[in-house]
Amino acid sequence: MQIKKALAAAACGIIILATACHKDKDKNNTTTTPKTPTDYLTDAKWKTTSYRSFYADADTSYSQDYYQNGIDACAKDDFEIYLTNGTIVDNVGVLKCDSTEDQTDSTGRWLFIDNNSKLVFSYDSSSDTAVILQLNATTLKYAMNFSDPVITERDTITCTNIK
Numbered sequence: 001m002q003i004k005k006a007l008a009a010a011a012c013g014i015i016i017l018a019t020a021c022h023k024d025k026d027k028n029n030t031t032t033t034p035k036t037p038t039d040y041l042t043d044a045k046w047k048t049t050s051y052r053s054f055y056a057d058a059d060t061s062y063s064q065d066y067y068q069n070g071i072d073a074c075a076k077d078d079f080e081i082y083l084t085n086g087t088i089v090d091n092v093g094v095l096k097c098d099s100t101e102d103q104t105d106s107t108g109r110w111l112f113i114d115n116n117s118k119l120v121f122s123y124d125s126s127s128d129t130a131v132i133l134q135l136n137a138t139t140l141k142y143a144m145n146f147s148d149p150v151i152t153e154r155d156t157i158t159c160t161n162i163k
Contacts, residue, residue: 038112042082044140044162045161050157051155056151074096075092075095075097086110086111088108088110092104139158142156142157143157
């Protein structure tokens with residue numbers, strides 16, 4: 001009788017070990033596809049949390065924090081959604097600056113260029129190209145440069161995923 005119990009216990013042990021090894025093997029063989037820049041950009045609702053500008057001309061240079069000292073409070077809850085088809089959906093958030101304003105506007109377009117290192121924003125007939133400084137599941141940070149014969153400007157915008 002004790003031999004039968006020992007054999008039964010050994011058989012159960014072998015089954016448990018085989019099952020456990022099989023599960024570990026499955027876990028080790030599972031591969032996760034890394035997220036692409038498009039995945040990060042389109043899997044989020046991006047709200048601007050910082051907007052800094054640096055200006056320089058022949059005589060001076062200075063910086064300004066537009067987010068703290070230039071954007072109305074009603075615009076600080078606005079966010080953007082980047083769709084996989086290249087459309088940008090601008091949402092004015094809960095606080096509208098103009099009560100007649102549409103809640104969303106889908107007239108913008110986006111496109112990655114230069115091996116996903118730059119992002120082109122197009123609205124109507126104009127477009128701007130931004131250099132991506134950081135893009136992950138929580139943060140989109142980019143910079144845009146503008147210049148004319150007199151002044152050079154660099155805007156750095158940080159957006160946070162609020163999804």
